[in-house]
Each structure stands twice: as C-alpha cells, then as structure tokens.
C-alpha cells in the first residue's frame with residue numbers, strides 16, 4: 230500500500246502515526262489538537278524530526 234501524500238512534512242515528523250484502514254492509510258498527528266490536519270502539510274510549528282533524520286544529518 231503506497232503512502233498517502235508522500236510530499237507531506239508529516240512523514241519526517243516524530244509525531245506522525247500511520248492508521249491503517251481497510252483500503253487506505255491515514256496520517257494521524259499526535260501533537261496537534263487536530264488529529265488529521267489537512268494534507269499535504271508543508272509547514273508546521275510542531276514539527277519534530279524523526280530520529281532517522283537526525284542520524285542522517287549527523288552523518
């Protein structure tokens with residue numbers, strides 16, 4: 230199953246949880262009051278990079 234909104238900032242955020250439905254995957258935010266923000270998210274003040282991003286940056 231392909232990822233929805235592959236360009237969304239949420240995919241690189243530690244607060245993202247993927248919720249699998251019968252035919253699709255939903256992007257749920259665990260940081261904001263709005264659990265399903267309008268996608269694709271391109272800018273977000275609550276963004277926290279996932280650990281993989283941190284490791285890549287540290288090289």
Ligand code: SF4
Pocket residue numbers: 238239242243244245257258259260261266270273274275276277
């Ligand atoms: S905090 Fe922002 S970038 Fe992170 S999952 Fe929620 S909406 Fe997406």
